[in-house]
Amino acid sequence: MIDSYGNGGFRFGDMSHKGSILALPSGIHAWPVTDFSAVTRTDFALVMAEAEQIDTLLIGTGADMALLPEALRWRLKEGRMAVDSMSTGAAARIFNIMVSENRRVAAALIAVA
Numbered sequence: 001m002i003d004s005y006g007n008g009g010f011r012f013g014d015m016s017h018k019g020s021i022l023a024l025p026s027g028i029h030a031w032p033v034t035d036f037s038a039v040t041r042t043d044f045a046l047v048m049a050e051a052e053q054i055d056t057l058l059i060g061t062g063a064d065m066a067l068l069p070e071a072l073r074w075r076l077k078e079g080r081m082a083v084d085s086m087s088t089g090a091a092a093r094i095f096n097i098m099v100s101e102n103r104r105v106a107a108a109l110i111a112v113a
Helices: 040-047 070-077 088-101
Strands: 004-008 009-012 015-018 020-024 026-031 057-062 082-086 103-111
Touching: 004 088, 009 070, 020 040, 040 070, 040 103, 057 088, 070 082, 088 103
Parallel strands: 057 082, 057 103
Antiparallel strands: 004 009, 009 015, 020 026, 020 103
């Protein structure tokens, strides 16, 4: 579960991390993405490596909602995941709800100030 977000990072468990994160079945990983407009398919390599364990991928695009480029959306759907992009705050909240329901969810969350 994501305990909080903001100030350029996230709190989860008894830890905190400055910067963006990937919340995957294998754990929470640092994600070097800072600007959603610059995201590429290589930024999702860890997600694709664990795609068989993920039914839904939530993408937190930062402070504002942004649409995932269509080519990237299709690439991620090759992993047979439902993919939704939204603001980071909304993605973190929905991620927590889905985790509490024991759903197979992952999140790519861009840190916000």
